[in-house]
Amino acid sequence: DAKTTQPPSMDCAEGRAANLPCNHSTISGNEYVYWYRQIHSQGPQYIIHGLKNNETNEMASLIITEDRKSSTLILPHATLRDTAVYYCIVRVDYSSASKIIFGSGTRLSIRP
Amino acid sequence: IAGITQAPTSQILAAGRRMTLRCTQDMRHNAMYWYRQDLGLGLRLIHYSNTAGTTGKGEVPDGYSVSRANTDDFPLTLASAVPSQTSVYFCASSVRLNTEAFFGQGTRLTVV
Numbered sequence: 126d127a128k129t130t131q132p133p134s135m136d137c138a139e140g141r142a143a144n145l146p147c148n149h150s151t152i153s154g155n156e157y158v159y160w161y162r163q164i165h166s167q168g169p170q171y172i173i174h175g176l177k178n179n180e181t182n183e184m185a186s187l188i189i190t191e192d193r194k195s196s197t198l199i200l201p202h203a204t205l206r207d208t209a210v211y212y213c214i215v216r217v218d219y220s221s222a223s224k225i226i227f228g229s230g231t232r233l234s235i236r237p
Numbered sequence: 238i239a240g241i242t243q244a245p246t247s248q249i250l251a252a253g254r255r256m257t258l259r260c261t262q263d264m265r266h267n268a269m270y271w272y273r274q275d276l277g278l279g280l281r282l283i284h285y286s287n288t289a290g291t292t293g294k295g296e297v298p299d300g301y302s303v304s305r306a307n308t309d310d311f312p313l314t315l316a317s318a319v320p321s322q323t324s325v326y327f328c329a330s331s332v333r334l335n336t337e338a339f340f341g342q343g344t345r346l347t348v349v
Contacts, residue, residue, distance in 0.1 A: 159337070168327050168340030169280065212280075225270065225329070225338055226296070227280035 129213045129228050136234040143200040145231050147213030150194040156216045158189060159225070160198045162209040169212065169227075172198065208235045240264065243328050243341035250318050250348050258313040258344050260328030268331045269311040270338065271295075271303060273324040280327065286311055318348045 130148040137143040149158065159174040173180055173187045175196075180187045186199040200207055210230040241262040250256050260269065271283040272295075282295030286305040300322060302314045311330075315322055325345050331338040 161338075163280075166343075168329070168342050169338075171337040171339070174337065225331075226282060227272070229279050 129215060131211075131213050131228065131231045133229065134232040134234070136236055137200075137203045139205060139235050139237050140202055143203040143207065143233060143235070145198040145200075145211050145213075145233065146195065147198070148195045149213070149215050152193050152215050158187065158193075158196050159214040159216070160185070160187065161212045161214065161227075162207075163212070163230075164206075164209040172211075203233075203235045205235050205237065207233065209233060241328060241330055241339050241341040243326075243344050245344060246342070247345040248347070250315075250346060252319055252348055253317050256315045256318055256346070258315075258326055258328075258346070260311045260313065260341060261309050262311075262330040262339070263309065264330060264332075264339065265308060266330035266339075267308070267333050268336075268338075269305065270329040270331075271301070271311070271313045272327045272329065273297065273322075274327060274343075275324050283313065283326075318346075320348045322346065323348045 157174050157176050160172040161169040163169045173182055173185050175187045175189055189196045210232050212227050212230040244259045267288045270285045272280045274280050281297045283301050284295055284303040286292045289305050289308045292303050292305055325343045327340050327343050329338040329340045
């Protein structure tokens with residue numbers, strides 16, 4: 126099973142880009158990288174996902190290295206509301222069923 | 238648009254009692270999931286369902302059971318609650334396994 130490694134915490138100034146790294150060195154060829162975030166006491170929220178190519182949506186950009194062993198989530202203009210725990214997840218295939226398994230995440234703090 | 242709804246929002250339960258946490262989604266998603274979240278341990282998958290009529294075990298299934306009689310509902314039952322089941326429980330759904338998941342707002346359960 127591909128596992129992910131993220132720094133436990135990061136901080137970023139409001140208005141600046143927040144770059145959150147994730148290592149997934151054992152990822153296999155058909156596994157996607159997903160990012161979720163959880164704002165205090167709320168349910169997790171989907172942000173973005175990708176396989177090989179970089180992806181961008183209204184919330185963030187996802188940069189995946191060519192060897193797919195790591196990725197970076199970019200919040201282009203961080204606001205105080207982006208303070209949350211960010212989870213990097215790779216798909217786990219087990220007995221023909223896929224499950225979303227969360228790691229410990231990165232606690233991102235946005236400072237004014 | 239309701240999305241995914243959990244009930245109750247919170248509950249205090251005596252040890253040994255039976256309890257069912259309800260989860261309903263109106264998005265016609267095939268896959269549904271139950272997670273528990275404990276301080277310092279992140280989100281852990283309890284049970285999941287690929288589609289109506291099928292269920293599977295996650296990381297921490299002991300002491301819990303689920304059923305999936307139809308597409309919309311995925312109740313989680315604690316047959317005989319114990320204090321270690323005190324946690325925040327999140328239900329989630331996705332169109333199919335391992336696509337972006339939508340989470341409910343959680344049920345805070347305290348077993349005393």
